[in-house]
Amino acid sequence: METEIYIKSELFPAYPGEEEEINPGRFGKRLAEFIKELLIKENIEVADLYSTDYSYELRLDQFKFSVYISTGNIDEEKNEFLISISPKKEFKRKLFKKIPTKETVTKIYNVIKKGILNNPEIQIMEI
Secondary structure, three states: OOOEEEEEEOOOOOOOOHHHOOOOOOOOHHHHHHHHHHHHHOOOOOOEEEEOOOOEEEEEOOOOOOEEEEEEEOOOOOOEEEEEEEOOOOEEEEOOEEEEOHHHHHHHHHHHHHHHHOOOOEEEEOO
16 A cells, blocks of 8 residues: 655745744645645545644544644755655554555545646655
């Protein structure tokens, strides 16, 4: 199951003062906002967008389990980013149940990848 996309683009620089929300040298809020818009266009609701120590995270609650999408620059780089979707396993355990995640995560991954491929200013990096 594919859950990560590495990209290179000048479209997502840090906001002025973004370092006050996240660790120094880290950013990714513009990328998170870009992904949020892609998801909304496909009727996928974003419950929250917030900062963590090292990235920005979108939380999706409309499914049988929560989905998290993290976005952040790679190791102090100004134009290279990682997009990471969780859960990463094909099943989520919840109270004696096994909930399949692959179909939902794959759908979200495909929405994001399509939006990236449709933008000539964003390159997918092979790592």
